[in-house]
Amino acid sequence: MSLAPNETQRAVISAVVKGLVPLKMERPQPLSTWAENNFYLSPEASHTQGEWKAYPFQRGWMDAFSNDDIEEVTVRKAKRVGYTKTLLAFIAYNAAHRRRKQALWMPTDDDRDSFVKSEIEPMLRDVDALKAVMVPGKEDTMKLKSFFGSVLHLLGGKAARAYRRITVAVAVLDEASAFDQKIEKSSDPITLARGRLEGAPFPKLVAGSTVRIKDFDHIETREKNADARMRYNIVCPHCDAEHPLIWGNKKVRHGFKWDGHDYNTVRHVCPHCHESITQADYLKIWDDRAMWISECGRYRYDHNLHVWTDAQGVVIRAPRHVAFVEMWSAYSPQRAWSDIVREFLEATIKAKAGDTAPLEGFVNETLAQYWEAVVERADEHALSRRAEKYRRFTVPYGGLVLVTGVDVQDNRFEVVTWAIGRGEEMWCVDYSVIYANPADERDWSHLDAYRKTIFQHESGQAMKIEAMAVDTGGHFTHQAYNYCRQRERERVFAVRGDPQPSKMVKSKATVQDVNWGGKIIKRGVRLWYVGTDTAKDLLYGRLCVEKRGAGFVHFCADLPREFYTQLTSEARVPQRVAGGEAYKWMKSPGVRNEALDCTVYAIFCTHMLGLHLYTGKMWERLESIVQPPNGDLFRVEQAEEVSPADVPRETHTVETRSAQTSEVPVTEPASPPEPPPMVASPPAPATPPKAVPPRRTFQRPSRQSHSARSW
Template sequence: MNMALLPRQAWAVAAAEARAAIERAMRKGLSPLKAVPPQRLSTWAAKNFYLSAESSQGQQDWVAYPFQIGIMDAFSNDAIEEVNVPKSARVGYTKMLLAFMAYNAHHRRRNQAIWQPTDDDRDSFVKTELEPMLRDVECMASVFVGASVKSKENTLHLKRFLGSVLHTLGGKAAKNYRRITVAAALLDEIDGFDQRVEKSADPITLAGKRLEGAAYPKLIVGSTPRIKGMSHVERRANVAEAYMRYQVPCVHCGLDHPLTWGGKDVRHGFKWNAGDPDSAHHVCPHCHGSITQADYLRIWDQGSWVDDRGGFRYDHHTAQWLSLVSGMPVKPPRHVAFHVWTAYSPQTTWAKIARECIEAAASLKAGDDGAMQGFVNETRGETYELDFESTESSVLEQRAKAEPHPWPLRTVPQCAVHVVTGVDTQKDRWELVSWGVGRGEELWAVDYQVVYGNPADLREWDDKLKPALERQFQHHSGMPMHADAVAIDTGGNFTHQCYQFISRNAKAHPRWYAIKGESEYGKPIKSRSKLVDIKANGRIQKRGVRLWFVGTDTAKDLLHGRLSVTEPGEGCIHFTPALPSEFYAQLTAEKRIPVRTPKGMTTRWDCPVGKRNEVLDCTVYALFCIQMLEVHKYTEALWRRLSAALEPDLFSQVPEAPSSAPEADAEEAEPIAAAGGNARDRRRTLAPAAPGGLASTEWMSRL
């Protein structure tokens, strides 16, 4: 061997190795700039997606059902901005969402967020669905390098990938819809969300705002529908440009048709022989020929998604959107809905579906509609129409028109001795409702105001709200009155402005209360209270104002019951024709509906999206004011003196009440002292006409 060549050969080998290392580094460094060929989600999932053991019946590669392909392709089609999926259980929707999240992280590198109804739902989803998927889908290792490491980039609410992030959030708090910017917003089981998130807006609107500015925004809203008129997914699907159902060709006539429930009043749809669920079959709406589930599974791959409204067809074999009229390719709809229910899925049998219906019908006949609601929601994928506990606004408006002694607004009828006001704070206004209060908590609506202003500006609380609260009412007798108690809602975005306003006016108006609603079942109307800090001018005033909590559902139950009282007297609520129709619509906007909670089924009052309920909220706060005045403790003697104090002042001078109270006055001491102040002083101010002609509310403010 020529030893002289060894150094040169060694140099050549080293140079080759260095060149290879440089090439690898350049390829890796330039890889983010590589243009990846576009790929549909269904194609990507067929190659990469995997079903994990923790969340699937079997651990295996993903094989899409034919009806799933069109939904997945709509998820990944950049021309489609919103996809709605009203669905039953067990049709693979969650798996399609998981595949889309993995696809966005691996294939498209796009920021995304998924919201679940609650934080607990989010935690369960991450632990049982998302994390097993990130572990088992092999290609995710290239973009999620910290899968096995707990860090601030791998938490229950954030997963950071190479080139993108995934936010996982609960849907109850308004803060969970702020300060994130994404290209894809996913809302899972949307009908489990509140109608409005902390009184701000519905969750779909809030999530959609996170997409503004995205080059290819994508909003996906899916759920098993729940209650008719209260369903988020139904509301969105009803305004979609295309409402798609999966149609299969009839084995008898060859015409396409969807699988539908049908019902006993039509010849087509899902049928079975009486008492024999095993005979379940589907009847074609065209030729009335029947197919079994086995027939359906032989032809289901020949189906396609067809628009109920006659505009579109999606052929998953060619991946084309077609015009139903011309059959030619067309641009996809911007907003599309897909309805799919259990009969399409091979995970259950048609005989089992029929059996579920028979059992639910038997329970309904026995007076329990729970099983039927579950069948309609979970199996048929449709909303259920409940017999709501509610009050009709038209009934109350007609009652007002029939009022024998109507009164103008800001005039207090003769039998009322107090005025209480509830205030609801909105982003651009305050809404005020005032009620006159008489014996037995008989109520008269005496005022409804909308005060426009900016609640973020404390000056406008003083310049606009305060004059409205100090506005004078006139009693039937001619005596002037003011609100004896005021409750102002601190919810929303203006909590500390309200705190400051209450604190600054505490001396002049000790019965102006800062309140916050508690919807937990069974809470008293006048619930707990606590001292809270006030933030003002960059400083914190410790324990600066007392915050009262109001049992809102309890108050609404009480109000709902009293609205049905039509005979004047205890508990009756009176209305004047001077009130606008909007007043009654808002007062009756909410309905009591059943909801699932961690403790089981319960009911709560809820307001459908699109309706306003400020009058109802204000009235609830007014009921709290009545509790604070402790009207329920008033004696007959005290009621007589309160009424007498509102009689016209016939004399310019009124002798001071004697220091020794008569026997009847002794009955008054306890409720007066309970309301606050000195009972003896209170009796003096309750004389038939207060010294100097003081209005009843002026002596009330001295308590």
């Protein structure tokens, strides 16, 4: 009796074995080893086609990608160092070897589409290890690729929705420096991407890029937070001392040196013995006599043995967050050292003629260094020293109209109120943080309570806010629309920032016909687009005014330090554009800017009220009403406390807190005659209200005549 399987049995066994192949677990390998055995260079995306072999310096960050002890990897690199190919190998490694869900974000959807077509799809076609784990019959899309046991999300990074509703173990941001500083008023892209890793047993966050402007770069922020900043060091063949390759300059004897303008004579001078090596000499030692060493000296990575050691060579655990910095073009055999010097000489000639764009590109893309641009920014310390002794909720002489800007955040409303006077002189009379849930329509009543707050003028008049602008660009757009739509006649404006150059502070409105519940309504809310960069230019000019009077900006002594930090959080930075150079307002990563946004929206309110069109006679009439010569006869002994009867239930209470902290509630400074800040409390028993002088009603300037204004 024959025990050999028949043809049908052999077919079944073959099918079972083939079906179990994707479930086979390979012996764990570092990425650099796995890539050399499995990765393949596609002809569409590479100068050469065939099997992959990593450069020695690439193995350092590749193995950091695959090391589960390392949770975050940051790479500051130049062009032509092969970083993109190592990233592709890591994607293939996660799908075929680790079977881990992953997401890759590019700066825009167009960047994503181009990357998928030119890099991802050829890789899926040519790498055998990936073909073995692809799901048969599964139709993939531009945004999603499916594998046995894992998926790959491919996303553009401009919209906040791109960072929601996905759960992954690996988050990758390519060209991180090109992402927006803040994604739709939510958070920075790296923080949002990290949020997708929560709960993963071995979370991994990778961000790499050629960098841009100093103090305004996501990579710079992540570098500062790294546990170890690694540089690739070679051993000098003359003195055996370790050092990185350095560009250098005229003030030092080491680094790149050449004779006159002859870039072909370039060599690298050792900072220890001052002996020279050529690029050919470097390529002889770049593997066996080179190693990644941290700036602090406590960490070393041997890319040949795949181990982390301390300074004495003892094997240690890898740090949690590793940054590989200044991986510039001189390390790569794809760039000739003479070509680097030639590029610098040409860029220098153009810079002397006034065109700094080539030099900026050389610093960023060849040297992998930050460009130190000359920026325009107000000094927060100088502004805080100008603080005056008037109290919050008190309007000094000169302040005639109150306007308020509101910024809506996930768990609070940030509010700044300004008093505007003759010549658009400005007094900051309040900065409040109202903690609430903007997703709950009931919590928006707290803005009503704030809007009805009584401010006391130094003349004795009782004043209320005349116009309020509410930002609708965050997560609670429809809730903001609904709030403003019901209060348009009370001069509550729905606004959204528009940073287009030369955009008017107040431009045309569009009608939004969807309410907070997403339903179509007949009478939509008018949405006003605010020229934010124009308003910031205007504000910056006023902050530079040093003499009191028209255009001068006053600050209350009760304002916290955080207010000044936020007000000066952005700088006017030169940017390369198609037509030459333009200026754009940019925020430093990790710094909040709500106070600045609120102030921009308050300036918009002044334009809606037409205050920028007022003549001297108009201001005189306004002054005679708000601060009459006999103002003491009408002085209010105590302003009315604002506590609306329709306060939400206790479970929806709100507190106004100092902006010095967003974590611990504190009590606002209280001193007569300042009215108490808005604190929601249970409705009090009905009592006769205190007598308050009737509030004058502000009316917009007449288009027919600028001489008659009524209050």
